[in-house]
Amino acid sequence: MEFLNHFRNGLVEGEDRDCFEKFLSPHVSMLYKSAIRMCGNPNDAQDLVQETLFCALKSFHQINDPEKSKYWMFSILRNLFLKDIEKTKKRAEIEFDSVCDKLTDRKHPEGDFLRAEVKSNLQEVLGKLDERLKIALVQFYFEGLSYKEISESLNIPIGTVMSRIARAKVYLKRELLRSESMRLEISKYIGDEE
Structure with a gap:
């Protein structure tokens, strides 16, 4: 996933990059698959995942149990998706x-x-x-x-x-x-x- 490499390369060495590699990166594939099913197309899904990763990094200090970061990130993904739905009134199409x-x-x-x-x-x-x-x-x-x-x-x-x-x-x-x-x-x- 090229967009993931761009995101990773944009991180400065240090705490954010370590946090990303250890707790967030392992779940990107699952997030992306979910985002495609929610959004209905790869471009919107990539945007949603990038926004999710950005929010997760910014708020990572708030998570109580880093081992549950998968579920926490999915909650962020879902909330961002629903917020977008409310704003644009755009209905998602799912590939079946x-x-x-x-x-x-x-x-x-x-x-x-x-x-x-x-x-x-x-x-x-x-x-x-x-x-x-x-x-x-x-x-x-x-x-x-x-x-x-x-x-x-x-x-x-x-x-x-x-x-x-x-x-x-x-x-x-x-x-x-x-x-x-x-x-x-x-x-x-x-x-x-x-």
Whole structure:
């Protein structure tokens, strides 16, 4: 990640650079992946990660447990993202190639069409999803974080994390099943459990 090298090179030798290398640098890859899923494009994601790193370095003295810097940095990332959403009223688009690949069968010629339709429908539905629900859902399914890790990163109780994920899933299923082709495609994978 070239932007990371620019950031690192901009640091003066000493306390900031040591702090960055020891506590922040190991988590940049995770932050970047999360930022891409939140922002929907690499340029905005890089900007968000750089701003997160800058804020983390500036406020590192406030962290109680440096070993939990991963969750602390994710909280900064999330807060900056939400602040940007509030300012610009811009909705995030999330790339769902991995989900689309699971929902369509590449052996059939209609697979590309269905995959494009699934992706389009998912992006549209997720664009309408409340940001708090979307963030919990993304962290759980795309980042692979546990309920406890999400709870720590969002600074909310585990029960709230579970509730947000469950509500997001119900919303997604309901909205996606409104489309006949989506209903047929999704039913292959989730069955008729209504």
